Amino acid sequence: MTAKNTQTTTLHINGYTHVLSIEPWISLLDILREHLQLTGTKKGCDHGQCGACTVLVNGKRILSCLALGVMKDGAQITTIEGISNGTELHPVQKAFIEHDAFQCGYCTPGQICSAIGMLNENKAETREEVQELMSGNLCRCGANKGIIDAVMAVKEGGYNE
Ligand code: FES
Ligand code: FES
Structure with a gap:
């Protein structure tokens, strides 16, 4: 934890590595949308009720609104922007x-x-x-x-x- 109350967190997203300084209370969803501009992942309810924010973490689906970003340090994350194989759709x-x-x-x-x-x-x-x-x-x-x-x-x- 730094003096600014942020935590260094490494996220591997769609094949790119991001080293981020983030507050420990920020959801993975908000990191994707607000810090990384990966706005394909949607915010619906922000309370685990709708599934709009679903992403894959280490191949498993999770609700990114319910996951703290710092808890995913080191994880492989795939969002909708990384689902296709280049120009070939999944x-x-x-x-x-x-x-x-x-x-x-x-x-x-x-x-x-x-x-x-x-x-x-x-x-x-x-x-x-x-x-x-x-x-x-x-x-x-x-x-x-x-x-x-x-x-x-x-x-x-x-x-x-
Ligand atoms: S935004 Fe609705 S479940 Fe996450
Ligand atoms: S909410 Fe409009 S297509 Fe599903």
């Missing part, structure tokens, strides 16, 4: 386009990160299980059917990260 991104899985798009970065994390977990077998495991990501536009269609299409296509 299979989940392609499926979202093919299945009309968004309207306003506000929930979409969180939905895509959550879907990738969920597929990595390899726990869901059926459509109902996929629905259940994606239920923490809300869509106020009602694009849920397209979202689940997209995730199922990737899953049934044998996605294996």
